[in-house]
Amino acid sequence: xxxxxxxxxxxxxxxxxxxxxxxxxxxxxxxxxxxxxxxxxxxxxxxxxxxxxxxxxxxxxxxxxxxxxxxxxxxxxxxxxxxxxxxxxxxxxxxxxxxxxxxxxxxxxxxxxxxxxxxxxxxxxxxxxxxxxxxxxxxxxxxxxxxxxxxxxxxxxx
Numbered sequence: 001x002x003x004x005x006x007x008x009x010x011x012x013x014x015x016x017x018x019x020x021x022x023x024x025x026x027x028x029x030x031x032x033x034x035x036x037x038x039x040x041x042x043x044x045x046x047x048x049x050x051x052x053x054x055x056x057x058x059x060x061x062x063x064x065x066x067x068x069x070x071x072x073x074x075x076x077x078x079x080x081x082x083x084x085x086x087x088x089x090x091x092x093x094x095x096x097x098x099x100x101x102x103x104x105x106x107x108x109x110x111x112x113x114x115x116x117x118x119x120x121x122x123x124x125x126x127x128x129x130x131x132x133x134x135x136x137x138x139x140x141x142x143x144x145x146x147x148x149x150x151x152x153x154x155x156x157x158x
Contacts, residue, residue: 026051028061035063041133042072046095049074050110054147057139060109068138072150074112075158076132078125081113081144087121090114092144097127113142113149122155129158 026034026047034048044067052061077097082090093112114132116122134152142149 024051024053028052028063031063035067040071042067042070044072044074044136046074046076046110049112049148050095050107052109054107054109060138060147065138067136070136071133071153072136073131073133074136074150075129076112077127078130078155080124080126082115083124084121086124088124089116089121090143093130093132093150108145109147111144111146111148112136113144113146114152115142115149116152120152122152125155125157131156131158 076093079092
């Protein structure tokens with residue numbers, strides 16, 4: 001019975017991760033719950049970043065484009081891309097840790113390619129929520145594609 005319960009829990013938890021996606025009908029006319037600026041740092045969530053149907057740059061809402069070049073903080077999960085020894089120098093920041101191995105591949109506007117400046121890095125921090133601070137760039141070509149990239153200043157556990 002315990003084994004059956006454990007298997008059910010594992011399947012249920014994976015299913016939760018598989019089905020979470022930002023809704024593609026976010027109300028960009030009043031983004032107050034998704035974007036807050038305090039002391040020059042704008043806190044943004046993935047509902048705001050991924051809340052529209054993206055097929056090309058013309059689809060990016062003006063309120064999202066306003067974040068280009070601004071200092072932001074985004075909460076998410078790390079999927080490492082590049083390593084320098086035992087540390088990570090670039091990663092994908094995603095809304096859920098199930099977005100890679102167990103879930104649906106994130107859409108172009110549902111992740112941020114995060115890269116440290118030369119000589120900087122962070123510890124390998126997988127499966128824990130992180131607050132990542134840096135300068136957000138919109139529409140730049142990156143190693144992994146997507147709409148967003150970030151020059152990372154800091155990574156801290158939530």
